[in-house]
Amino acid sequence: MDKQDILDIKALLTTPKKIAIIPHKNPDGDAIGSTLGLLNYLLQLNHDAVVIAPNDFPDFLKWLPKVETIKIHETNKDVCDTFINTADIVFTLDFNALHRTGNMATVLENSNAIKIMIDHHQQPDNYAKYMFSDVTMSSTCEMVYHFLDKLGALNYINPEIATCLYVGIMTDTGSFRFRSTTSTTHRIIAQLIEKGADNTQIHNNVYDTNSYNRLQLLGCALSNLKVLPEHKAAYITLSQDELQKLDYKKGDTEGFVNYALSLNKTVLAAIFIEDRKQGIIKISLRSKGDFSVNELSRAHFEGGGHTNAAGGKSDESLSKTVEKFISILPKYSKALNNE
Numbered sequence: 001m002d003k004q005d006i007l008d009i010k011a012l013l014t015t016p017k018k019i020a021i022i023p024h025k026n027p028d029g030d031a032i033g034s035t036l037g038l039l040n041y042l043l044q045l046n047h048d049a050v051v052i053a054p055n056d057f058p059d060f061l062k063w064l065p066k067v068e069t070i071k072i073h074e075t076n077k078d079v080c081d082t083f084i085n086t087a088d089i090v091f092t093l094d095f096n097a098l099h100r101t102g103n104m105a106t107v108l109e110n111s112n113a114i115k116i117m118i119d120h121h122q123q124p125d126n127y128a129k130y131m132f133s134d135v136t137m138s139s140t141c142e143m144v145y146h147f148l149d150k151l152g153a154l155n156y157i158n159p160e161i162a163t164c165l166y167v168g169i170m171t172d173t174g175s176f177r178f179r180s181t182t183s184t185t186h187r188i189i190a191q192l193i194e195k196g197a198d199n200t201q202i203h204n205n206v207y208d209t210n211s212y213n214r215l216q217l218l219g220c221a222l223s224n225l226k227v228l229p230e231h232k233a234a235y236i237t238l239s240q241d242e243l244q245k246l247d248y249k250k251g252d253t254e255g256f257v258n259y260a261l262s263l264n265k266t267v268l269a270a271i272f273i274e275d276r277k278q279g280i281i282k283i284s285l286r287s288k289g290d291f292s293v294n295e296l297s298r299a300h301f302e303g304g305g306h307t308n309a310a311g312g313k314s315d316e317s318l319s320k321t322v323e324k325f326i327s328i329l330p331k332y333s334k335a336l337n338n339e
């Protein structure tokens with residue numbers, strides 16, 4: 001995004017517009033934080049703006065400022081489609097290809113609205129008129145901060161926006177520890193605290209919300225943990241029966257894969273979660289160092305993401321998917337053992 005793009009967008013936003021703000025399917029803290037943060041800014045400029053999420057998101061995000069205004073496409077399709085079809089501008093946040101919105105992809109492809117992408121995932125598709133794509137960024141929330149800075153709009157950051165952006169930076173950096181966390185990230189976090197983000201309260205709201213069942217599910221996941229020391233890899237499985245037994249709720253498995261990665265000498269970690277309703281195995285992959293799970297997922301599991309965090313899926317059974325994972329590892333063994 002160059003200077004002219006910023007001038008164009010600034011000019012676009014000088015008169016009230018109808019604006020849809022879209023996160024990816026199964027939105028996480030960064031997707032919800034960035035869209036709500038941007039929403040809050042656009043509402044201050046008197047735009048008719050709304051966040052439209054492809055589907056529901058975890059309860060640990062449901063306290064965020066203005067979260068109650070989010071429209072869910074999966075359960076409110078007609079209203080959402082009409083809004084998108086009549087929007088002047090569509091912001092797409094925290095994803096790099098329209099298919100990442102699931103069933104919303106078609107309405108977004110067909111929309112005549114001016115599309116503005118803000119995203120930090122690798123290999124972005126070229127669907128937006130204005131592309132603000134930077135794979136070195138810790139999070140889309142950090143990018144929204146830079147975007148507001150470029151627009152000369154930092155003074156619009158109120159405690160609500162500061163809270164939303166803090167949440168996304170915190171969740172996408174594993175609480176400021178992943179490699180994408182820079183001194184600039186910390187400077188922005190400092191600014192957000194000065195502008196009213198209550199860091200202790202935010203950490204409590206997001207991380208200290210375990211239900212008894214979720215902790216039991218973690219126990220189940222940890223007892224299913226398998227280690228492949230020759231490949232410096234570890235993986236966890238969760239079957240639909242195990243999820244159901246412990247009354248699984250959306251978001252309950254968030255972060256489980258990190259326990260596999262926390263094993264000493266482990267460079268690659270995976271979690272395989274059976275979703276019988278969709279007929280797929282949802283896969284989360286994590287790595288340390290230069291080993292790219294983005295590449296691994298693109299090559300074998302119809303997914304992608306970042307170097308050290310990616311997602312994907314498999315249409316085969318849980319056991320077949322695990323077999324496939326184990327069978328491809330010898331190809332990567334050299335790279336894994338070099339880390």
Ligand code: 5GP
Nearest residue numbers: 283284285302303304305306309310311312
């Ligand atoms: P998670 O494992 O937490 O679902 O996702 C890790 C990262 O990979 C996130 O940045 C997420 O947006 C991205 N990601 C997850 N699933 C997919 C996928 O199917 N395709 C692509 N391109 N990225 C994904």
Ligand code: MN
Nearest residue numbers: 030094140172
């Ligand atoms: Mn993100």
